[in-house]
Amino acid sequence: MHTHWLRSIRPRWLREEIFYRYYFKKTLPPGLFRNSKLDFARGFSVDLLPTDVSHKCIAMCGYYGLPLSREITRMAATGGLLVDVGANIGYYSILWAAARDENRAIAFEVNPRALSFLERNVNSNSLSAQIDIQKVAMGKMSGSSPFYPGPEDQTGWGGFSLVPGEGSIEVPVVSLDDFFRKDMRHIDILKVDVEGADLWVLKGATGLLRERRVKNIFFEENSVRSEILGIKPGEAQNFLSAMGYRVRRISLSNYHAVP
Secondary structure, three states, X not given: OOOOHHHHOOOHHHXXXXXXXXXXXXXXXXXXXXXXXXXXXXXXXXXXXXXXXXXXXXXXXXXXXXXHHHHHHHHHOOOOEEEXXXXXXXXXXXXXXXXXXXXXXXXEOOXXXXXXXXXXXHHHOOOOOOEEEEOOEEOOOOEEEEEEOOOOOOOOOOXXXXXXXXXXEEEEEEOHHHHOOOOXXXXXXXXXXXXXXXXXXXXXXXXXXXXXXXXXXXEEOOHHHHHHOOOOOOHHHHHHHHOOOEEEEOOOOXXXXXX
C-alpha cells in the first residue's frame, strides 16, 4: 500500500486541482490502487482500477467528488439509511457506513466491472452487515433494459441504452417505488449517479417523493449521456420542483434537493 505526497496538501480543493491539472491523464504506480486509504473514512480503504478517472482521484487525493463527500460525511454523523443508486465501487456507501455502526446503506449497481470492486471493498472493510448490495438497475419502471457496460478501462461510464447494440447486455430494472413497496423505512439520503438516467430513477420514486419518505436527494446532471436518452437539461430539477422539492447546485454537475 502506497500513498502519494499529494495527500499532504491542504486545502483539499487544491489537492484535487493539482491532480486534475497534472496527473489524471498519467499512468500511476499500481501500488496506489491497492488498499487505498479514504480521507473521509479513516481506517477504511478500497481497491481501485488504475485506469479509471475517478479511481485515480481517490488513489491520489484520498477522495472523489469533494462537495458530495463532505455532505454525505456530515449527514452520516446523525445517520440512518443511504440509498446509493449507481454505487460503483461503493465509495459513498462506505463513507456512510464507516461513520456509525447503526448506519445502513443499500448499494445498487448493475455494471459487472464495478460490481466486482463493490463486493470486494464491502467485504474487505467488514461492512457486509451494513451495506446491502443489490445487483439491479434502478429506473422509472420495473422490467429489463439494454445496458452498455462502457469501455473496459472505466467502471462508471456505462449506462442504459435505448436499443440493444454491440457490447450491450440485458439487465434487470426495478423502480424505487416497487423496491420499497413493502419496506416502509424512510430514506435519509438518496444518491443517484447513473450516467444520464438520473431523471428516470427519480420518476421511479414518484410515490416515495409524494409521501415525503426521502429526506435528501443528491443527483448528477450528465448532459452528454442524458441527450442520448432523450432527456433535456433541467428536466430532473423541474420534476423535483413539481414534486415539492427545493433544488440547489452543489458543484458543476451535482445537485441537492430537499422537501
